[in-house]
Every structure is written in C-alpha cells, then in structure tokens.
Amino acid sequence: MTFVWMRTASLVGAIGLLALLIGLIAGDVWGYGVLCVGLAVVLAHHVSGLHALLVWLRDPQDGNVPSGSGSWEEAFNGLYRLQRGTSQRQHRLTGQLARFRSAAQAMPDGVVVLDAEDRIVWCNDMAEHYLGIEQRKDAGQPLLNLVRAPAFVDYVRGGEFAEPLTVRLTRDAELVLSVRFVPYGQEEKLLLVRDVTQAEKLDTMRRDFVANVSHELKTPLTVVSGFVETLMDGHVDISSPRGRQVLDLMRAQSDRMLHLIDDLLTLSALESSSEPAGEANIDVVDLLASLHEDALALSAGRHSISMRVGDPATVYGSDKELRSAFANLVSNAIRYTPRGGRIELSWSRRDGQGVFTVEDTGIGIEAAHIPRITERFYRVDTSRSRDTGGTGLGLAIVKHVLTRHQATLEVKSEIGKGSRFSAVLPVRRVRFTAARALEAIQ
Secondary structure, three states, rough: OOOHHHHHHHHHHHHHHHHHHHHOOOHHHHHHHHHHHHHHHHHHHHHHHHHHHHHHOOOOOOOOOOOOOOOHHHHHHHHHHHHHHHHHHHHHHHHHHHHHHHHHHHHHEEEEEEEEOEEEEEEHHHHHHHHHOOHHHHHOOOOOOOOOHHHHHHHHHHOOOOOOEEEEEOOOOOOOOOOEEEOOOOOOEEEEEEEHHHHHHHHHHHHHHHHHHHHHHHHHHHHHHHHHHHHHHHOOOOOHHHHHHHHHHHHHHHHHHHHHHHHHHHHHHHHOOOOOOOOEEEHHHHHHHHHHHHHHHOOOOEEEEEEEOOOEEEEEEEEEHHHHHHHHHHHHHOOOOOOOEEEEEEEEOOOOOEEEEEOOOOOOOOOOOOHHHOOOOOOOOOHHHHHOOOOOOHHHHHHHHHHHOOEEEEEEEEEEEEEEEEEEEOOEEEEEOOOEEEEOOO
C-alpha cells in the first residue's frame, strides 16, 4: 500500500511540476496551480478507491464490499452483485448438499461416497454400522484399509460392478450384506450397502424346507412302493400273517404321509393370513376335557394323564386353531414320554393372563435346542422323531397359532426329567369365570 501511495505522490508531483512550467511559460501561474491541485484531488480519490479495493481483496467476505463514489461506486456495485450471486449459488449448493446428506441418512441402506482413489469422502450412519467405519475419523482413508474381507477386496479390485456382492464381514459373521458400487461423475463412486441377513435366512429355510419335505415323503413312499411291488409279484399271501403285517406297514406309512400333508396344509393356511379365522368365546373347561379324552386315547394306557383347571375361563379366539396347537403340545408329550410316565394338562391364571400348560416326565430337551424347536422340520433326535411318528411341523404350527392370537410359548426342559410347555394368552383374550375348578386323573 505504501508503494501505491509513493507512486501516486510521484505522479501528482510530476503533473504539478509540468503544470507550473507551462504556467510560467504562458504567464498564468495561478491558473496552472489550480489545475495541478484539481488533478491531485482526482488522483487522491482514485487512490482511496484503489486502497479500499485492495483491502477488500485481502478478505472478500459477504456483505463487506466497500462503498465509493463516481466510477468507483459503479465498480463496487458490480463487485457486490457478483459477490451476492456467488453467495446465492453457494447457499443453494450447500442446501442441496445438506438435503442429499439428510436423505442419505434417512435411507435404511448404507451409503459411502468415494473419490477416484476409493478414499472415503462421506458416509451415513448405516454405513458406519454395517462396515465398522467412522465418518469423522476415517474421512480421506482408503476404503480397503478399513474393510478387509477377502471377498470384498477382490470385488473392489476386480472393478466389475454389474452385479452386487453378497458378503459376510469377519467382524460380524451373522451379518450378511449386499454391496454394490455405482460410478458417477469423473471416476467417483457411491457404495451402497444393504442388510440381507433375513432374506438369506428365508432363502436357506426355503431350501431346507423343500429338501426336508422331499426326504419326509420319499421314505414312506419307498416303503409303500416296495411292499406294493412285493404283493404284485405274488411273493406274499395277503391273507397270511406276513401279508397282514405288510398291509399294516403300508397303512402306517400312508398315514404318516397323510399326517405330513395335513400339517403342511395347516401351516400354509396359517401363513396365508395374519388374523385367526372364526373367532368366538371358547370354554376352557370343555376344551381341556376334550383334549384330555384325546390324550387318553392316544396314550392307550401307557401313561398316567391328569387334567387340572384351577381358574376356569373363556378364551376369545379360533377354536380350530387353538385346539390344533394345544393338541400338538399334548401329542408331543405322549410321544416323548416313556411308558409309565406322567403327563399333566393344566389351565391357570398369571397376572390376568391365561396359561395352558402341558408337563411331562419324558426324555427332556437339551437347552441348546430349545431356541430352534419351533422351526419347521427341526428335530432334536432325527431317528427318534421318525420312530414316534412326528412330522417335524407340530411346534411350527403351535408357534404360528399362538402368534396369531398374540400369545407366547414358554419352554422349560431338563434331560431325563421332562419338559413343560406353556401357551400364555394375553389378558384381552381371556375372561375368567366363577365356575368351579375341575380336576381329573386317569
């Protein structure tokens, strides 16, 4: 700035000296003196405007454009309009960026913005959760330095992003992710990360379901087919003891297939809708009495079966569905309790809820199996389950029925001592009555 003032002073001095010499020669000293002063004022005005411009250029912030007069006023007004337009564009871009980040944060998928070198520019919270990265700490870091799953590294380095990659990250073996790169701009990329754990589980269950159904049907069909071939060849006389034995085995295997198909149809019907069909008030005493009679018939005297209704009530729900669920619990107890064992059916009140319980002195279930016993075709002991005639769908049906009635299944069991299965129905579906308690033993 001092240099500007020095140059201006020199220029003013030169002009003044020139004006004085001309005035002396022309004989009009005062006239040229006034001219010289006028020029000095004009130059000072422009120097002042130039000084203000240079000061502003050092820190050109919004709203601090200097003011001036004359030609400088026009220049500063032009700068102000230019600065205001730039500021408005910057605000619009900032708003758009904020809206993009807000939208990306609201997405259920993970979003990572990468530069041309695959360094992290920005990521949303879901990406932090899925990939184990942090926006504040890891911005600018190469992605492959932070996510090192071999399949993911090969996918990124391969550069073929037409299809997404399904990968399990080593930090969480249960989490299954689908990752996909979307190129944009000039070599930048968006990394989209989606949790497909549940979809993978459902696909696995579907494959297992088809395999299990095929296996369950193949075994009895093979037996029946073999016996039919034997009978057709005339190797066995139907009227002989051996022939009757063959027919009994064929009937047993046919019944097994029919039970499996009935359970599959029941499960399909339950899964096709979320609400119970034909709901009405069900008398608990009548329901348990009917279940008790069926249990006695199924046991055929092999067990001691008792029934106890301490708090009579009515339950609002589907009689067909609840009867099916409770009957499955009863039949399981009979199948897995050795001859001479005890089985008790009971109904009780718990904090306003209704609890149907089947307790036995059977073989019991290991604790590790309990969380999975309601899965379709899940068997604790495959050979024993088939020997007892189970289809592997009973507890899956129980779970679906109870879920449709907003009820829960509680299981307590100990190897060699027996099991207790309790269906707990919600308060809003149960109305306790003043009828007398009922107890029956046989």
